[in-house]
Amino acid sequence: MQNAFVEIAGVKRSLHVQVAREIARKILSGEVAQNEIIPGEMTLCEQFKVSRTSLREAIKLLTSKGLLESKPKVGTRVTDRENWNFLDSQLLDWLIDIGDNNAVYRDFLSLRNALEPEAAALAAENASAQQRILLSATFQKMDDISKNFDLESWTEADMEFHRLIFLSTGNSFYLPFANVLCTMFKSFITHSSVRGSTCINEHRAIYSAIMAGDSVKARQANVDLLNKSKRRLPSSD
């Protein structure tokens, strides 16, 4: 009964996250400009009808993603776009919610082009026994699905496959991409803007090369995959 208006304010999820999302949207969409000083804490508290505690937690969240910067007396300012952490999954979620996803997808594909071949090569050299087992299981699943196609389960397995490659590089700096990748793939699913083609043979080539510990071949196989899928995606939306 008493939580009726909570649902009105948005999805019932924790308050400061709701507030953070709302502010993030305005920043990411450009509704509030870079370097602009946003209203003071008290003002925002009234505007969002939340306590200062919650508001501050929201601002702290955005600060840690590089969107805001607070200084006493001067206020809280929107930082330059250069400082925004576009590889943060939550931030990506917010960004995707806004709309102009074509640019996002294109940029992301470009990043995949740079990273995945190298990641595949590293995985071929460094994947642990445990990781090889997981990768095997996942590829097996892909192979099965490709014979009896279903878009959702395919995307799921596809995502897991590439995620595991990033996790198997043995390089900490590649780990964040695993999460970003998941976010993007989930977005692909909900916006269903992918064509239904599996590229199972290209995936098999990557898989085999990694298993064989052949980094050169793994890199090349991943390049081939991306080249093929490049012709598939861009016309989406």
Place this chain on the structure above:
Amino acid sequence: MQNAFVEIAGVKRSLHVQVAREIARKILSGEVAQNEIIPGEMTLCEQFKVSRTSLREAIKLLTSKGLLESKPKVGTRVTDRENWNFLDSQLLDWLIDIGDNNAVYRDFLSLRNALEPEAAALAAENASAQQRILLSATFQKMDDISKNFDLESWTEADMEFHRLIFLSTGNSFYLPFANVLCTMFKSFITHSSVRGSTCINEHRAIYSAIMAGDSVKARQANVDLLNKSKRRLPSSD
């Protein structure tokens, strides 16, 4: 007078950041294991001698970097390493402070190998007029310094050069690397673990190719640079 003990507690910078750093150190160093539940808020408040507000802000900060995860009744748990955002500058700072930087530097170089050639190629195609001017000025500075060498100013200019390339890609996902790069370079400076070689000709090749809008040549030039510097770094520390 009254801020005497504040300085004892650490550098005087804001409280919740100090607390966050302390907790982060324990997590990153492995002193507290992954998936382990850290003590409850009240316990930590007493331990760090800070209010619950500050402690919560610290925890929120770490949560947003993927290090922690809180759930009611169960407590706050250290997440799997896969979720740690190694591309966050602050997190990197903490990581570097701990010690085993050889692995960090090696991994970072590997990432540069994957990203920079592609970034240079993109910059050749997409750099704005403004960005080309900045790049020109920076390269000019590098050229000057190379003739009258000084390690610190050269590292500074070198960093700015590569940073500008990332910023000029026109791809949002490359932006975070600009910051990570800065953090790493600053760490190089303070730990002075770089040899004093400028590679000015390799840099000139990159610069010229970008200015000429020749993405293929820019990519190759950056590969050449990395190949050369690869033989320089690894024996550091």
Place this chain on the structure above:
DNA sequence: CCACTTTATTTGTATTACTATTAAATTATT
């Protein structure tokens, strides 16, 4: 006109109280 001091504003920290969530223990029911 400059250097210094005061003041006012805004974020930062602290304290306390209450709410919501949920894992686990308890009880009731089949």
Place this chain on the structure above:
DNA sequence: AATAATTTAATAGTAATACAAATAAAGTGG
């Protein structure tokens, strides 16, 4: 006795308020 529903207790989440610290801007004195 086993299972399902209920209660309980522990923990994070939210709120409200007060005070501290920092600092930009206004004011003051030399």
